[in-house]
Amino acid sequence: MSYQYNWSILWSDVGLGLLRGTLVTLELVGWILTLALIIGVPVGVLRWVGGRILSPLCWAYVEFIRNTPALVQILFWYFSAAYILPRPVVLVLRDWNFEFAASVIALSLYHGAFIAEVVRAGLQAIPKGQYDAARSLGLRFRQMLRWVIFPQVFRITVPSLTNETVSVIKNTSLALAVGVTELTYQAKYIDAYYFRGVEALAAATAIYLVLCLAMAGVGALYSRSLSRHVKA
Amino acid sequence: MGWAQVLTVDNVIRLLVGDLRRGEPGGLLLTLGMSVVGIIGGTVVGVVVGVMRASTSRWLLVPSFLYVQLLRNIPLLVVIFWLYFIPPHFGIETSKFFSVSMALIVFTGAYIAEIVRSGIRSVAPGTVEAAQSLGLKPLQVRLWIVLPQAFFAMIPALTGRYITTVKNTALAYLIGFSEVTEIGREINARLMTAPIEVYTTVLIMYFGVNRCLSALMRTLEDRDRFRRVFIRL
Numbered sequence: 001m002s003y004q005y006n007w008s009i010l011w012s013d014v015g016l017g018l019l020r021g022t023l024v025t026l027e028l029v030g031w032i033l034t035l036a037l038i039i040g041v042p043v044g045v046l047r048w049v050g051g052r053i054l055s056p057l058c059w060a061y062v063e064f065i066r067n068t069p070a071l072v073q074i075l076f077w078y079f080s081a082a083y084i085l086p087r088p089v090v091l092v093l094r095d096w097n098f099e100f101a102a103s104v105i106a107l108s109l110y111h112g113a114f115i116a117e118v119v120r121a122g123l124q125a126i127p128k129g130q131y132d133a134a135r136s137l138g139l140r141f142r143q144m145l146r147w148v149i150f151p152q153v154f155r156i157t158v159p160s161l162t163n164e165t166v167s168v169i170k171n172t173s174l175a176l177a178v179g180v181t182e183l184t185y186q187a188k189y190i191d192a193y194y195f196r197g198v199e200a201l202a203a204a205t206a207i208y209l210v211l212c213l214a215m216a217g218v219g220a221l222y223s224r225s226l227s228r229h230v231k232a
Numbered sequence: 233m234g235w236a237q238v239l240t241v242d243n244v245i246r247l248l249v250g251d252l253r254r255g256e257p258g259g260l261l262l263t264l265g266m267s268v269v270g271i272i273g274g275t276v277v278g279v280v281v282g283v284m285r286a287s288t289s290r291w292l293l294v295p296s297f298l299y300v301q302l303l304r305n306i307p308l309l310v311v312i313f314w315l316y317f318i319p320p321h322f323g324i325e326t327s328k329f330f331s332v333s334m335a336l337i338v339f340t341g342a343y344i345a346e347i348v349r350s351g352i353r354s355v356a357p358g359t360v361e362a363a364q365s366l367g368l369k370p371l372q373v374r375l376w377i378v379l380p381q382a383f384f385a386m387i388p389a390l391t392g393r394y395i396t397t398v399k400n401t402a403l404a405y406l407i408g409f410s411e412v413t414e415i416g417r418e419i420n421a422r423l424m425t426a427p428i429e430v431y432t433t434v435l436i437m438y439f440g441v442n443r444c445l446s447a448l449m450r451t452l453e454d455r456d457r458f459r460r461v462f463i464r465l
Contacts, residue, residue: 003321067395067442068435069402072413076435079420079427166305173307177406184309188317197317205306205314212305 003198010203014190018203021186024100025211028172028182031104032111033165039112044119045145058116065113071174073110078102078178103175111168118160122153155226162219166212173208183207234426238419238433246415247433258410260437266329266401266411267441270336271394277337278344283374285349296345303342308400311335316407332404340397347389351382384455391449395442402438412437 010018047058065073081102082090093101126149134144173184181189187204191197250258257265284296303311316331355378363377364370405414416434420427452458 064435064439067399067446068438069399069413071402071405072416072431072434072438075413075417076427076431080431083428170305170307173309174403176309184307184313187310188313191313191317197321201310201313201318205310208306208310209302213301216305 005198006196007199009194009196009199014194014196014200015203017186017190018183018200018207021181021183021204022207022211024180025169025172025182028100028103028107028175028180029165029168032107032168032172035104035108036111036115036164036168039108040115041119043112043116045123047116048120048123062113062116065110066117070107070110070171071177074103074106074174074177077106081105099175099178099180102178103172103180107168107171107175110171111164114164114167115161118157118164119153121160122157123149125156126152155223155230158219158223158226162216162223165219166215169211169215170208234423234429237423238426238429243419246419247412247437250410250415256410259415260412260441262409262411263398263401263413263438264441266332266336266404267394267398269333270340270397270401273333273337274340274344274393274397275390277341279348279379281341281345282348282352283379285345286352286374300342300345303339304346308335308339309403309406311339312403312407328404328407328409332401332407332409336397336400339400340393343393343396344390347386347393348379348382350389351386352378354385355381384453384458387449387453391446394445394449398442398445399438 009015043058043061046054047062049055078099081093081098085093130148130152131144134148139148172182175182176185176188179185183204187197187200190200194200247259249261250256252258252261281296281299284292285300287293312332312335315335316326316328319326352374359377359381360373363373368377401411402413404411405417408414412434416430420430423430
């Protein structure tokens with residue numbers, strides 16, 4: 001039995017479905033990346049500063065998240081969010097798009113932990129002299145971070161953050177488990193509904209490749225332009 | 233409370249070994265089985281492709297480069313779908329275990345190839361020159377001189393990749409494979425009132441497996457301990 005290819009189907013409703021899926025994927029990426037940075041940067045800084053209470057808490061969060069599957073975390077939030085979050089929030093999320101919200105919460109917390117480790121590694125990689133110099137200039141702790149440390153940390157963490165972004169793009173496919181209509185979901189749906197799995201999956205694969213490679217390329221260019229004044 | 237409903241003897245046995253009594257292994261046992269297949273297969277593929285990536289021949293370099301770039305830039309779920317839903321279109325029967333294992337192996341292999349490549353680059357060139365001047369052939373140099381030295385440099389990165397592989401086995405539940413996530417989903421669907429407890433249990437199981445795995449890898453990291461354990465064998 002041989003398969004009858006029909007690539008022109010991608011220029012009909014099928015293609016439109018894939019395009020809608022791509023938009024949902026990108027929307028997920030935008031939300032997750034923003035929230036993961038908002039979570040990850042403070043956690044990374046707290047882990048690096050060290051403290052008696054907050055630092056172990058951040059360590060536990062990072063360790064637990066990094067050693068468990070993102071997929072199970074999505075399922076956890078999808079089924080448990082109604083028990084954990086306050087009732088008004090749940091009602092708002094339910095009216096908005098609960099599957100989407102649960103995936104965003106789970107994946108933001110997941111990637112937040114990885115970004116926290118990137119930030120911590122970046123802070124540790126800055127030579128100690130930089131801290132001493134900033135302090136001896138009379139800068140307060142927050143000024144030191146803002147004007148001396150973070151600009152350097154940002155420069156050296158751009159490659160890792162790019163990797164993390166690519167990983168976010170790939171992990172949004174897991175949102176299919178709770179029924180978010182992102183790209184992989186659309187490809188699967190087309191396979192079931194039109195029986196055009198090969199074309200749909202090939203197109204989805206190509207779209208993921210383009211998104212990830214474009215992201216990696218932009219990250220590499222940006223990293224190079226940030227480092228152009230720095231002697232290696 | 234929900235914990236009493238979730239952690240019944242029956243549920244715990246199902247989470248650990250599935251329906252082993254009826255001859256259908258599942259649960260954590262199947263998760264571990266798939267992890268071992270993915271880790272060992274992925275390492276073999278990764279070493280072969282990684283050595284190809286570090287070679288100078290264009291015929292080895294180009295295919296290995298394309299393989300790594302392709303697999304590293306698409307989600308594992310898409311690979312699983314390629315290997316599970318597409319072969320039937322061409323009249324080829326697929327089995328869940330085979331599809332998921334193959335997907336895990338080729339996916340993990342692409343990442344390990346990059347780890348192996350940078351491990352090879354970290355080996356001091358002097359040792360390679362010394363081996364060459366002793367008259368070893370290029371492949372012999374790679375296999376017996378470079379890779380063993382690169383191994384210790386690769387261990388931290390490999391640990392991370394192995395942990396990811398264990399986590400990635402959870403994706404098998406999406407094609408209805410009864411590993412620990414799927415059993416958790418079944419228990420949750422039956423109880424309907426204790427999702428926090430059910431999924432926390434599943435998460436803790438993965439956490440335990442991964443902590444054991446990283447502890448195991450840390451014992452390998454110490455060269456002296458590694459020699460004591462393995463060279464004596």
